[in-house]
Amino acid sequence: MRVAAGRRGGSVALVGAGPGDPGLMTVRGLELLRRADVVVYDRLVDPRLLDEAPRARRIFAGKATGHHTLSQERINALLVVHARRGRRVVRLKGGDPFVFGRGGEEALALAQARIPFEVVPGVSSAVAVPAYAGIPLTHRGTASSFAVVTGHEDTDKLRSNVDWARLARAADTLVVLMGLKSLPRIARTLVANGRPASTPVALVRWGTTDVQETVTGTLGDIAARAQRARLEPPVVAVIGDVVALRERLAWFAEGRFLKEIAQ
Ligand SMILES: C[S@@+](CC[C@H](N)C(=O)[O-])C[C@H]1O[C@@H](n2cnc3c(N)ncnc32)[C@H](O)[C@@H]1O
Structure with missing residues (x-):
């Protein structure tokens, strides 16, 4: 069973984008991406996947070795804020969100803020x-x-x-x-x-x-x-x-x- 949307309809999906080849994205991940209002994505995500969310607001969360575009705390806060505004947020992460992706920290922040969320596993590198x-x-x-x-x-x-x-x-x-x-x-x-x-x-x-x-x-x-x-x-x-x-x-x-x- 999928999670219910929040009071104002907002929710977050932590979606694994796979390791590079866009063909390795899961069907469920693609489905959520296509109807997302906001996509927060990482450096290792293939840009072609973002084309699947043409109407969504795209936010680059960065993370190259040695420097972060957004701190982890800011990324967590961003997910919470957009979901609270009633948006369907996709947090698109390279590979699998729970394999060295700090997806666990993001899920904990969402749980603490009582934001409905789901995790879509990805094909890990x-x-x-x-x-x-x-x-x-x-x-x-x-x-x-x-x-x-x-x-x-x-x-x-x-x-x-x-x-x-x-x-x-x-x-x-x-x-x-x-x-x-x-x-x-x-x-x-x-x-x-x-x-x-x-x-x-x-x-x-x-x-x-x-x-x-x-x-x-x-x-x-x-x-x-x-x-x-x-x-x-x-x-x-x-x-x-x-x-x-x-x-x-x-x-x-x-x-x-x-x-x-x-x-
Ligand atoms: C922060 S970890 C994220 C891992 C990701 N969650 C996963 O499941 O693949 C980033 C590391 O994953 C590895 N990685 C991810 N995608 C890769 C790719 N396409 N080719 C080689 N290494 C990759 C590299 O070791 C890179 O430094």
């Missing part, structure tokens, strides 16, 4: 980006578990409480979001705690989009390779033996956009 790079996170005989962790170190934002030493052996495949900056330290710690330096690693930038690119290596050399490739965020790192399957399973044509403009 944690699973979609490896899939577009031809990497199954689990594979019979190779990996029967995976863990999704943040590599973010900024203590006043997504505090990194990750116990990398323990994690080194805890899951067969590790998927690291926001880990590019900390990659040298992460790789060193994993190796120091028993993960072989020869473990395959893939770094996938702008996965599922026309500019997707992948840098591969091993725990021993991936930091140097990333630096040589001048890789920038957003990147999903996949660490584990499943990465080797990419040689046979890479199905998505990477750098399509770059090839097209070079013609």
Whole structure:
């Protein structure tokens, strides 16, 4: 059952926009977007999705690494204010709203303000980006578990409480979001705690989009390779033996956009 609208008809939907490819948006998310009065969206949301809400007021909430266009408190307040004015608000977030998206904080603010809300899960980059790079996170005989962790170190934002030493052996495949900056330290710690330096690693930038690119290596050399490739965020790192399957399973044509403009 869906939530009822508020006294004046206002409500908020926390909608996962998927990782990039607009085709990965859910049917429910699209339905809500099409009838939204206000859309508050993040940096990683594909602009083509906003075209689905032509009459809605669009508010960019930002969030690039290191600087926020709007503080989290202001975003929360914005959602509450618009809903209280009777508007149907869509909070459009990259990937899944409850996977490192601070969607939980926004939902708590709405609950506290007694604003009716719903959460529409999205396809998280944690699973979609490896899939577009031809990497199954689990594979019979190779990996029967995976863990999704943040590599973010900024203590006043997504505090990194990750116990990398323990994690080194805890899951067969590790998927690291926001880990590019900390990659040298992460790789060193994993190796120091028993993960072989020869473990395959893939770094996938702008996965599922026309500019997707992948840098591969091993725990021993991936930091140097990333630096040589001048890789920038957003990147999903996949660490584990499943990465080797990419040689046979890479199905998505990477750098399509770059090839097209070079013609
Ligand atoms: C703040 S987190 C949000 C994650 C999001 N809620 C999700 O479920 O995908 C942002 C990080 O997700 C990863 N990310 C999101 N979209 C990506 C993409 N298309 N390609 C590579 N990494 C992506 C990157 O690690 C980026 O730094």
